[in-house]
Amino acid sequence: MGDGRVVVILDVAPLVRRQALLPRDHVVAPVATVETRRVPxxxxxxxxxxxxxxxxxxxxxxxLEVLTAKDGIDALERMVERVPDLMLLDIEMPRMDGYELATAMKGDARLRGVPIVMITSRTGDKHRQRAFEIGVERYLGKPYQEPELMRNxxxxxxxxxxxTRNE
Incomplete structure (x- = not known):
């Protein structure tokens, strides 16, 4: 690469041609799968x-594995590649706020199942109610207490x- 990093380049065409030349009755032994622990x-x-x-x-x-985003637009862009198992979401953000992101996620079949925990300084009942109407699963006030966050x-x-505790 221009910055000095080394990148492996795999030329797939010769491998495909070689596979095509193998006899059809040639049976390849199944490769043993290694079970890997998936971290949420x-x-x-x-x-x-x-x-x-x-x-x-x-x-x-x-x-737990962590992915961060600075607002709703950034989050949607990152979720094109990877869908998280859980989202912790603020309400007040530029470009796309938490309500808009939660609404977009609940309207998208691919993201609908991702549970959302809103963590916000807006602790009033009207804000909490709006979040639950959108489909947010949990609602915590800032500053949150670590045991309460982790319990959720x-x-x-x-x-x-x-x-998963690492003590």
């Missing part, structure tokens, strides 16, 4: 870099709280 992916969407970092560290300490995360992911 949690997306943290907040315009505050501090909140993204702090929350990300909390989740990583509990052996584990519950929504269907994980035993003791199984």
């Amino acid at each position: 992916l949690v997306m943290v969407v907040d315009d505050s870099v501090t909140m993204r970092k702090v929350t990300g560290r909390v989740l990583e300490r509990h052996n 995360v584990y519950d929504l992911l269907g994980i035993d709280a003791g199984a």
Whole structure:
């Protein structure tokens, strides 16, 4: 690469041609599959870099994989490649706020099943009610307490709280 990184290039055409020349009755022994432990992916969407970092560290300490986004548009762009198992979402953000992102996700068949926890400074009943009407599963006020956050995360992911603790 121009920056000095080495990249492996695989020329697939000769492999395809070779496979085509093999006799049809040639049976390839199945390759043993290695079971890998899949770590749940949690997306943290907040315009505050501090909140993204702090929350990300909390989740990583509990052996969860973290993906972050600075607002709803950024989150949607990132979810083209990877759909998270859970989303932690702020309400007040530029470009696309939490309500708009949650509404877009619940309207998209591919993202509809992702549970959403709203974490916001807007703790009033009207905000909470609007979130639940959209389909948000949990609603926490800022600042959140780590045990309460992790209890909700584990519950929504269907994980035993003791199984991922790294103490």
